[in-house]
Amino acid sequence: MPATFNIQHSTFNIQNFIQLCSDHLIIPAIYLKLKAHDILNDLPEDFIQAFKEIYDLNRQRNLQILQLNKLTTLPPSSTKKTFSLYS
Numbered sequence: 001m002p003a004t005f006n007i008q009h010s011t012f013n014i015q016n017f018i019q020l021c022s023d024h025l026i027i028p029a030i031y032l033k034l035k036a037h038d039i040l041n042d043l044p045e046d047f048i049q050a051f052k053e054i055y056d057l058n059r060q061r062n063l064q065i066l067q068l069n070k071l072t073t074l075p076p077s078s079t080k081k082t083f084s085l086y087s
Contacts, residue, residue: 014044
């Protein structure tokens with residue numbers, strides 16, 4: 001694979017990728033990784049919107065769980081970076 005990879009001009013099947021991520025419940029994690037590596041601009045807009053919507057819903061649900069259980073921090077084994085994602 002070349003140093004620069006254009007997903008829109010490849011044989012990469014984005015629908016299969018979305019289904020795989022969904023099957024394994026990792027869409028929020030994948031969205032964050034793509035965002036952290038500044039790859040989102042290389043992806044189709046509908047893909048970005050779908051992943052962002054699922055990420056936002058997951059984030060809201062997780063915040064509600066933290067609030068319902070009166071948790072203000074994550075367990076000691078969690079990193080500050082992980083917690084800051086929900087701040």
